[in-house]
Amino acid sequence: MTDKHLFKPIEWAGNTLKNRMVLAPLTRGRAGESRVPISIMGDYYTQRASGGLLITEATGISSEANGWVGAPGIYTDEMVQGWKAINERVHKADGKIVLQMWHTGRASHSDFHNGELPLSASAIAINDDGGIHTPNGKKPFEVPRAMTKDDITRTVADYKQAAINAKEAGFDGLEVHAANGYLLNQFLDSRSNQRDDEYGGSVENRYRFLGEVLNAVLDVWPAEKVGVRLSPNGVFNDMGADDFRETFLYVAKQLNALKLGYLHVMDGLAFGFHERGEPMTLAEFRAVFDGLLIGNCGYDQATAEQRIADEDADMIAFGRPWITNPDLPARFANDYPLAPSDDMSRWYGGGAEGYSDYPAYKAE
Numbered sequence: 001m002t003d004k005h006l007f008k009p010i011e012w013a014g015n016t017l018k019n020r021m022v023l024a025p026l027t028r029g030r031a032g033e034s035r036v037p038i039s040i041m042g043d044y045y046t047q048r049a050s051g052g053l054l055i056t057e058a059t060g061i062s063s064e065a066n067g068w069v070g071a072p073g074i075y076t077d078e079m080v081q082g083w084k085a086i087n088e089r090v091h092k093a094d095g096k097i098v099l100q101m102w103h104t105g106r107a108s109h110s111d112f113h114n115g116e117l118p119l120s121a122s123a124i125a126i127n128d129d130g131g132i133h134t135p136n137g138k139k140p141f142e143v144p145r146a147m148t149k150d151d152i153t154r155t156v157a158d159y160k161q162a163a164i165n166a167k168e169a170g171f172d173g174l175e176v177h178a179a180n181g182y183l184l185n186q187f188l189d190s191r192s193n194q195r196d197d198e199y200g201g202s203v204e205n206r207y208r209f210l211g212e213v214l215n216a217v218l219d220v221w222p223a224e225k226v227g228v229r230l231s232p233n234g235v236f237n238d239m240g241a242d243d244f245r246e247t248f249l250y251v252a253k254q255l256n257a258l259k260l261g262y263l264h265v266m267d268g269l270a271f272g273f274h275e276r277g278e279p280m281t282l283a284e285f286r287a288v289f290d291g292l293l294i295g296n297c298g299y300d301q302a303t304a305e306q307r308i309a310d311e312d313a314d315m316i317a318f319g320r321p322w323i324t325n326p327d328l329p330a331r332f333a334n335d336y337p338l339a340p341s342d343d344m345s346r347w348y349g350g351g352a353e354g355y356s357d358y359p360a361y362k363a364e
């Protein structure tokens, strides 16, 4: 077929992954008000099962974690059953799939929570005029409520229960979402975290919450099946502080000590850059993290090949190109043309259209 680096199999958590292409987590808002995964989501993931590893769209660990219209959850029996049906189909198609565990924190709104304010490290709102899509239309971001220690303890328990549920649903592993300005990222970032207790201030303190979440998850899953996503360069959801490099190198070292199976770093700048110094590179993470390293953000086939050839990454995650090209690995392997990207308005829900109806390549 090809001697391209992206198509060399790789070992992950006792599995041989068939290639180095990872389906990036992509929120598509198809689960409706119930947040129960539905069959067109199974179509979408099964169509993409030729990837070496699939990461699900961000999935709420509790109702408190929600902040996106139509995003799925994993905190009720129906949700577990919905995911189970999807995972059985993906496995039948010879795919491997991990669940991205999500708590939106302040990137939410009281309209999602019966009028209760969203939670965060500190009472500091996201400074972004774009606002947030709520169940009642677009609204400005609110000043969140700073989490108490009880809130933190309860949320750690929610992560553990979600990890138990993910096992029941038949996932092959978990990705803890600590990127893109959501709750765990809000604790890591020294602008959004202004706490003066043991969860704020020093980098050790700002990491504490993520460390507790990981310890809870690792009570349920072996470390090799657990990964973490970080976005050290990202500005999305008003992230970025001057000490970003110190913060994320410290975090990566802690994740290495836990012997996690992979670290997923959005090193590219295509999703917005905070411009608080030279962007962090995969090579910097490679130097401190021994498990598999996944790069992401703005990659095409050539740049992905180069990163793996340079041994700066083991795998590369692709997001937007995979939306309109369900058979992206075959297109890369055979040099088939790519379908152009599509209108992102269909990000916000709908049915199969603009979601699971993109065709695989057919020669004319």
Ligand SMILES: Cc1cc2nc3c(=O)[nH]c(=O)nc-3n(C[C@H](O)[C@H](O)[C@H](O)COP(=O)(O)O)c2cc1C
Residues within 6 Å of the ligand: 024, 025, 026, 027, 028, 056, 057, 058, 100, 177, 179, 180, 229, 266, 270, 271, 296, 297, 298, 299, 317, 318, 319, 320, 321, 347
């Ligand atoms: C429609 C859409 C939905 C996304 N949803 C998520 C998500 O649920 N979790 C996450 O960590 N990142 C999410 N992202 C970010 C992508 O995973 C990825 O990092 C980004 O698209 C850059 O990679 P790309 O250039 O290959 O698309 C989303 C991006 C897009 C365009």
